[in-house]
Amino acid sequence: MEKEELQAIASQLKHPTGEKGIEMANMMHETNINMTRHSVQNLNISVGNTILELGHGNAGHAAFIFEQAENLKYYGLEMSELMFREARQINRNFVSQKQAFFSVYDGNTIPFEAASFDKIFTVNTLYFWQKPEELLSEIYRVLKPCGNFCLTFAEESFMKTLPFTQFEFELYSTEKALKLIEKTAFKIVYTENQTEKVKSRTGELVDRAFTTIVLEK
Template sequence: MKQEELQAIASQLKHPTGEKGIEMANMMHETNINMTRNSIRNLNIESRNSILELGHGNAGHVEFVFEQAKNIKYYGLEMSELMFQEARKINRNYVSQKKAFFSLYDGNVIPFQDEYFNKAFTVNTIYFWQEPEKLLSEIYRVLKPKGIFCITFADESFMKQLPFTQFDFELYTTPKAEKLMEKTSFKIINKETLTEKVKTKTGELVDRDFTTLVLEK
């Protein structure tokens, strides 16, 4: 594949746009659903929780969030206008019932007041964070005391085999991510690394290691 084509895939993963962006988001949803569910399960969602997600993509997994407990509220933040629109469309029933809320933001400043959420999570977005420490301090700020944040990402060992990750991606091993978290006020209370089989573009099944770090305010 040509360099320009690889660069185009990287850009779509970082910021889905146009017709291709919708296709890419559907593909991401299918490929990453196991990682997403793992992150959600580690939140231990309880009834009446308010939950924040950063970078939800098409948000086809929001139904799974609502299966976790009663009377919860889900808030999704995206940088991609297309993903914001797709997520609202796919989750229109939750939106009209005022259970799910979607907003756009700049990727740095979280547009909510201090101590607003019980739980927060993000899956496959850390590679694109412009200022990781600042964004983590924002997540910390909007969580209530003892609030939980789960961050899930695929390991550098897997990601670096994908030719498009040479563009736009900052890759993480678990120790590198832990080091980053240690610079913040969060406490790491659990970490889980799992291996799953994922399909490559040519249909082969390969192993992917991914990690969920569970952090407490």
Template sequence: MATQQELEQLAAQLRQPNGAAGIDVANMMNENNIGMTYHSINRLGLHENQKVLELGHGNGGHIGYLLNQAERLQYTGLEMSELMMKEARRINQQLVENRQAAFFLYDGDKTSFNDNSFDKVFTVNTIYFWKNPVALLNEINRITVDGGWFNITFAQKAFMQTLPFVQFGFELYDTKKAEQLVAKTAWKIAGTVSETETVKTKTGDLVEREFTTITLVK
């Protein structure tokens, strides 16, 4: 059984990967979360020439999949982890050189983008770490075009609270709580879809994880 210190270290890595251990955590997150990530991307309704923003892209192992959804898409990723930004640039070097993908750091609250910069925005498993969620949601609203979408994908509280490390800095959500958060912002909810998938824990056990994608529209 993991010690409290080990759980705290894991929670910190999940929030903001760094160092050699951060690479391993990022690879694990990409593998464990790929179903949720594809779900979020598939529900963006992407069309040719659209500009897509992602919050918290991790190692960016999914970006090729996203760019194959339509012609001439442009992807931008924001990360709080410098290690993840560099790792995503390395993994997607050809896409960066072709100017199909770009990666930047941000502080988790504000961005440097102009108003109406993106057609579609998505984020997977970051909502637990938002320091100022209302302010962040309104900031994303500012940089999204009128009629643009924002997909927020997260694992339901009932599942998350079974994980021992979430006591260290995680804010857990169920659908009702997430919808109440959105109601405090300029966004409108266009749809909510939940699914259950089988995932492997760090001890090798198979468990059922319920997750939800809430689609917001400006």
């Protein structure tokens, strides 16, 4: 594959735009649903929780979140205007019932008051954070005391086998992510490493190693 093609894939994953962005979001939803479900399940969502997700893509998984408990509120934050619109369209029923709320932000400053959320999670976005330590502090700020944050990402050992990750991506091993977290006020509750089978871009099944780190304020 040409360098330009690889670069284009990387920038669509980082910031989906245009026609191709919608296709990419559908593909991400299918490929990453197991990681997303895993992240959500590790949050131990309970009745009445207010939940924040950073970088939800098309948020085709929002219905799964609402299955976790009664009377939830889900807030989605994206940097991509296209993903914000797609997510709002796909989840229009939840939006009109004032159960789901979507907005766009700059990727650095979370536009909510301190202690707004019981649970926060993000899947496959860590690679693109511009200021990781600052964003973690922002997540800490908007989390309620004793609230949980679940960080889910694919391991560097797997990601570096994908040729497009040489562009736009900052790759993380579990150790590197834990080092970053240790610079913050978060308590590390536990870390889980899993391997799953996913379809590669050429169609064959490959093993993807991914990690979920559960944190507490």
